[in-house]
Amino acid sequence: MRVLKNYRSSIILLTSMVAGAVLGGFIGPKAEVLQPFATIFLNLLYVCIVPLIFTSLVSAISNMKSTKRLGKILGIMFTLFIVTGILAAIYMLIVTMIFDPSKGVVLDMTQKIDAGKANIDILSMLTVNDFPLLWSRQSLMALIVFTIIFGIALSSLGEKTAKVTEVIDQLSKVIIKIVGYVMLLAPLGLGSFFAVLIGQQGSEIVGPLSRAIIIFFIASVVYYFASSVIMAFIGAGREGIRSFFKYIIPPTLTSLGTCSSAAAIPTNLIAGEKIGLSEEINSLTIPLGANLHKDGAVLIQILKIVFMSSVFGVDMSNPKNIIIAIAVSVLASCVMGAIPAGGYTGEIFIVSAFGFPEVSIPIMILIGTITDAPATAINATGDVGVGMMLSRIIDGKGWIKKAEDVAVTEVSEVEAPALQ
Numbered sequence: 001m002r003v004l005k006n007y008r009s010s011i012i013l014l015t016s017m018v019a020g021a022v023l024g025g026f027i028g029p030k031a032e033v034l035q036p037f038a039t040i041f042l043n044l045l046y047v048c049i050v051p052l053i054f055t056s057l058v059s060a061i062s063n064m065k066s067t068k069r070l071g072k073i074l075g076i077m078f079t080l081f082i083v084t085g086i087l088a089a090i091y092m093l094i095v096t097m098i099f100d101p102s103k104g105v106v107l108d109m110t111q112k113i114d115a116g117k118a119n120i121d122i123l124s125m126l127t128v129n130d131f132p133l134l135w136s137r138q139s140l141m142a143l144i145v146f147t148i149i150f151g152i153a154l155s156s157l158g159e160k161t162a163k164v165t166e167v168i169d170q171l172s173k174v175i176i177k178i179v180g181y182v183m184l185l186a187p188l189g190l191g192s193f194f195a196v197l198i199g200q201q202g203s204e205i206v207g208p209l210s211r212a213i214i215i216f217f218i219a220s221v222v223y224y225f226a227s228s229v230i231m232a233f234i235g236a237g238r239e240g241i242r243s244f245f246k247y248i249i250p251p252t253l254t255s256l257g258t259c260s261s262a263a264a265i266p267t268n269l270i271a272g273e274k275i276g277l278s279e280e281i282n283s284l285t286i287p288l289g290a291n292l293h294k295d296g297a298v299l300i301q302i303l304k305i306v307f308m309s310s311v312f313g314v315d316m317s318n319p320k321n322i323i324i325a326i327a328v329s330v331l332a333s334c335v336m337g338a339i340p341a342g343g344y345t346g347e348i349f350i351v352s353a354f355g356f357p358e359v360s361i362p363i364m365i366l367i368g369t370i371t372d373a374p375a376t377a378i379n380a381t382g383d384v385g386v387g388m389m390l391s392r393i394i395d396g397k398g399w400i401k402k403a404e405d406v407a408v409t410e411v412s413e414v415e416a417p418a419l420q
């Protein structure tokens with residue numbers, strides 16, 4: 001009974017996911033009729049993202065006692081992002097070298113695509129040229145940069161802006177409450193997403209790409225659990241593993257169903273808070289990770305590189321090509337948008353680095369589209385894992401126990417007046 005109580009919401013979401021997938025497989029493309037329910041749920045999540053990032057990040061930074069701690073958190077966090085991305089690339093290289101994803105494949109390489117649609121202007125991610133553009137989910141990195149500066153400015157003014165800080169703190173709580181209301185629609189929204197996803201793409205999983213897709217699906221499931229267990233254990237031992245999997249299912253299913261790291265930000269922030277991440281670590285790692293930390297995308301890029309290398313006879317056992325593959329996959333994953341189908345950036349990087357003909361781009365896009373769901377789940381949930389490791393480094397070995405003690409104390413203080 002205790003297990004059912006603790007995992008009740010997760011069980012409901014899992015049930016809706018399975019039911020949606022079964023329905024989509026049964027009725028096929030007709031599942032498109034459920035798209036409005038999925039769209040409503042996703043739109044409601046999207047409108048929460050910008051105010052949630054702004055209020056939670058400003059609140060966390062403005063309440064920091066020193067900018068030195070902020071710099072330390074950011075420095076270690078970016079290091080962890082890069083290290084985990086490199087490890088993801090190495091893992092997928094090993095898998096694809098053992099199991100050739102293109103074995104027996106014969107492809108039609110006559111299709112062409114407008115490569116000019118890709119946006120690889122990294123600087124444009126960090127700034128916008130008009131203030132209103134900040135408040136768009138298409139400009140999340142620019143919003144985060146502005147928000148960090150705003151929070152530092154607010155903190156530097158101290159007591160002079162105490163009322164502003166208090167208002168933003170309260171607004172953050174209101175937005176989180178709204179997210180809670182939106183998540184009440186999650187079973188219907190996610191169930192509809194999975195029905196449409198399977199209904200539309202179920203037939204594409206078979207055919208010439210089936211071997212590559214199956215290899216990726218299996219490899220991604222193994223990576224999801226292995227990386228989650230390792231990061232949670234490094235962060236807080238066995239208690240960290242238990243806590244991680246207790247709260248990570250809603251973000252996993254949200255990202256899996258929507259194929260959007262951005263859409264998972266609200267549920268990820270809630271999961272991080274429940275696990276016990278400090279406000280500043282949670283508010284920094286989750287939004288920044290959604291944009292810059294995408295281990296799942298790294299796995300996809302490596303799959304594309306090895307697949308196309310095999311097709312065009314490029315020797316992937318060459319150390320130089322291995323290093324280029326790792327660098328390209330990590331870099332491409334960082335500059336890809338945190339929204340579904342974030343452009344052709346990864347494909348352009350791969351074509352430029354390895355000299356593949358542009359007719360290979362449609363195949364890579366198809367591979368990316370079919371594998372997007374599990375990759376996005378790895379992208380999103382890995383941010384919480386990094387947050388746990390970061391907490392271990394910044395707040396010490398017993399951070400999760402301290403967080404639990406604080407939570408118990410706060411509950412006791414709230415309940416005490418009611419008992420008197």
